[in-house]
Amino acid sequence: MTVTTRFAPSPTGYLHIGGARTALFSYLYAKRHNGTYLLRIEDTDRERSTDEAVQAIFDGLKWLGIESDVNPPVFQTQRYDRYREVIAQMLAAGTAYHCYASKAELDEMRAAQMARKEKPRYDGRWRPEAGKVLPPPPEGVAPVVRFRNPSAGVVVVDDIIKGAISFDNSELDDLIIARGDGNPTYNFCVVVDDWDMGVTHVVRGDDHVNNTPRQINILKALGATPPVYGHVPMILGADGVKLSKRHGAVSVIEYRALGFMPEALLNYLVRLGWSYGDQELFTRDEMIKLFDLERVQKAPARFDMEKAIWVNHQFLKSADPAIVAPEFDWHLRRVGVDPANGPAVVPVIEAQRERCKTLVEMAEKSKFFYAELDGYNDKDAAKHLGADSALLLDELRAALANLGDWTTLTLHETVNGFAEAKGLGLGKIAQPIRVAIAGMAITPPIDVTLFLLGRERTLARLQAAVAYSAAKVGGG
RNA sequence: GCUCCUAUCGUCUAGAGGCCUAGGACGGAGCCCUCUCAAGGCUUAAACCCGGGUUCGAAUCCCGGUAGGAGCGCCA
Numbered sequence: 239m240t241v242t243t244r245f246a247p248s249p250t251g252y253l254h255i256g257g258a259r260t261a262l263f264s265y266l267y268a269k270r271h272n273g274t275y276l277l278r279i280e281d282t283d284r285e286r287s288t289d290e291a292v293q294a295i296f297d298g299l300k301w302l303g304i305e306s307d308v309n310p311p312v313f314q315t316q317r318y319d320r321y322r323e324v325i326a327q328m329l330a331a332g333t334a335y336h337c338y339a340s341k342a343e344l345d346e347m348r349a350a351q352m353a354r355k356e357k358p359r360y361d362g363r364w365r366p367e368a369g370k371v372l373p374p375p376p377e378g379v380a381p382v383v384r385f386r387n388p389s390a391g392v393v394v395v396d397d398i399i400k401g402a403i404s405f406d407n408s409e410l411d412d413l414i415i416a417r418g419d420g421n422p423t424y425n426f427c428v429v430v431d432d433w434d435m436g437v438t439h440v441v442r443g444d445d446h447v448n449n450t451p452r453q454i455n456i457l458k459a460l461g462a463t464p465p466v467y468g469h470v471p472m473i474l475g476a477d478g479v480k481l482s483k484r485h486g487a488v489s490v491i492e493y494r495a496l497g498f499m500p501e502a503l504l505n506y507l508v509r510l511g512w513s514y515g516d517q518e519l520f521t522r523d524e525m526i527k528l529f530d531l532e533r534v535q536k537a538p539a540r541f542d543m544e545k546a547i548w549v550n551h552q553f554l555k556s557a558d559p560a561i562v563a564p565e566f567d568w569h570l571r572r573v574g575v576d577p578a579n580g581p582a583v584v585p586v587i588e589a590q591r592e593r594c595k596t597l598v599e600m601a602e603k604s605k606f607f608y609a610e611l612d613g614y615n616d617k618d619a620a621k622h623l624g625a626d627s628a629l630l631l632d633e634l635r636a637a638l639a640n641l642g643d644w645t646t647l648t649l650h651e652t653v654n655g656f657a658e659a660k661g662l663g664l665g666k667i668a669q670p671i672r673v674a675i676a677g678m679a680i681t682p683p684i685d686v687t688l689f690l691l692g693r694e695r696t697l698a699r700l701q702a703a704v705a706y707s708a709a710k711v712g713g714g
Numbered sequence: 715g716c717u718c719c720u721a722u723c724g725u726c727u728a729g730a731g732g733c734c735u736a737g738g739a740c741g742g743a744g745c746c747c748u749c750u751c752a753a754g755g756c757u758u759a760a761a762c763c764c765g766g767g768u769u770c771g772a773a774u775c776c777c778g779g780u781a782g783g784a785g786c787g788c789c790a
Contacts, residue, residue, distance in 0.1 A: 246790090247790090248789085248790045250789085250790075280790060281790095282789090282790080283789055283790060285789090286789075286790085287790095337788095341787095341788070344787085344788085348786090348787090351715095351716095352715070352716095353715095354715090355715040355716075356715070356716065357715075357716035357717065357786060358715095358716085358786055358787095359716095359786070382788055400719070400720090403718065403719075404718095405717075405718075406717085409716085409717055409718090409786095410717095411786090413787095414787085414788055416788085417788040418788060419788085421788085423787090423788070423789085423790090424789070424790045425790090427790095428790090443784095444719075444720095444783090444784070445783095445784055445785070445790095446784095446785090446790090447718065447719070447784075447785080448717075448718060448719095448784070448785040448786075449785080449790095451718095469719090471719090471720080471783090471784095472783085472784085474783090476725080478782085480783090506726095509726065509727080509739090510726065510727095511726085511727095512727095513726085513727055513728070515728065515738085516727085516728065516737075516738040516739075517738095517739095518726090518727095518738080518739055518740085535726090535727080536719080536720060536721090537719090537720050537721060537782095537783090538720080538782090538783070538784095539725090539726065539727090540725060540726080541725095541726095542724095542725050542726065542740065542741085544725080544740060544741055545725070545726065545739075545740040545741075546740095547740095548739085548740055548741085549740090551753095555753080591753095592751090592752055592753045592754095593750095593751055593752035593753075594751095594752085595752095603751090618750095653749090654749090657749085663749075664749040665748090665749045665750075666749085667749080668749040668750065669749075669750060671749095672749090672750060672751095678750095678751095679750055679751080680750055680751040680752085681750070681751080682750095682751090682752095683749075683750090684749060684750085
């Protein structure tokens with residue numbers, strides 16, 4: 239049997255980081271076993287589901303590169319006929335029954351149970367039982383349909399991550415599978431869908447473990463073989479509290495804005511709750527080859543932004559710059575610069591990636607290649623642009639203006655030779671140059687920077703810096 | 715309250731009864747290198763929740779406690 243997994247988000251908001259990891263695990267497991275990975279949109283809550291959220295989930299998954307093997311994905315709202323059909327079957331078979339208890343009645347029942355310190359649950363008042371006489375259905379009440387859960391025995395969930403978990407059927411009440419309006423509910427749709435779609439492994443958040451025994455019971459009532467379950471623990475914020483807005487970035491797409499490469503985020507996520515010995519860095523192929531649900535951690539993990547950024551940096555440093563280019567391009571535009579108005583993006587990435595942990599940082603530090611300076615950094619100018627540097631920069635400008643070939647090699651020789659001739663350490667001249675051409679004292683090696691910036695811009699900026707320094711000195 | 719789950723450095727983790735004087739990584743501290751910022755190299759501090767068992771031997775197995783978490787909807 240071929241392995242089939244699915245990721246089944248409900249479109250009530252953006253794709254959050256925990257969901258992304260669940261999707262990743264699900265995807266990886268399927269790929270690892272040459273299986274199929276599916277996306278299913280659980281939109282049975284008509285009130286809260288929105289088209290924008292559906293789109294946000296698609297966008298997030300697409301950016302991460304976790305794409306469904308079957309398109310378009312299944313939307314539960316398109317399967318209502320099928321759900322109704324199964325419900326009718328269950329009603330006929332006696333594995334489900336109508337319940338006429340009103341919401342108010344149920345609320346009252348739960349309140350009373352809580353008051354008695356009991357676990358709140360449906361008391362089975364409309365459950366047919368041998369020898370039991372049910373009251374006549376009240377007038378004008380649209381009944382819900384409840385699953386007739388076995389009242390005795392135990393259900394064992396053989397969880398691939400958590401191990402065997404057993405539940406007493408006596409602890410499980412008869413859950414509603416169809417609402418008063420006839421629409422099916424989540425726990426029921428999941429079961430039917432996983433069954434129809436041939437899902438062999440259900441990978442989902444561990445907030446679902448308590449639903450699992452009931453789902454298994456429904457599957458059994460339907461004569462289906464339950465899938466293998468794997469419940470992955472949740473991701474916590476750095477403070478150990480459930481991830482939320484106040485932790486900053488929760489939505490996957492926010493990580494793009496923060497300057498992460500999708501592959502790097504995936505790499506961080508896969509190592510959060512899963513490990514392969516001491517290995518920290520994985521390519522996508524390695525993840526697929528090595529991933530294993532059995533090695534997923536049972537306890538929740540905290541999201542550590544520092545480490546995520548480190549992983550991103552490692553990726554930036556070692557990746558093929560051509561892969562980084564489109565994202566970098568996107569970030570350059572985002573900081574208000576036109577990538578066409580300067581050097582090719584690939585060599586800039588190569589020059590910058592050692593010193594930039596995120597693409598936001600890289601874009602900020604590379605702006606000067608693509609747009610005119612909007613002034614100098616105050617501190618750097620104060621420190622490096624003065625009377626003496628004005629003289630040096632002016633002389634250097636003249637030397638560079640006469641340079642034949644504008645290459646990193648000739649630039650290196652010229653600048654180093656210049657410093658040597660002046661009896662200065664390279665630092666004494668490199669820093670003023672940096673501030674002059676980049677507006678700040680942080681750039682890649684000076685030869686590479688000058689080369690990428692080009693002759694025209696370099697000479698113009700040196701001249702401007704000389705004028706600036708002179709004016710500053712002149713003005714006292 | 716009830717049911718279920720979890721527990722190794724600050725964080726992510728290795729650890730399948732002796733290989734543990736508990737390893738790696740991020741972050742921290744220090745040193746080296748250096749044209750800036752970085753990167754890199756080296757060194758270093760830092761953990762088995764507690765208590766009982768089982769065993770010649772327990773971070774590893776069992777029980778209890780404690781602490782955290784999840785669920786208990788005509789939400790998903």
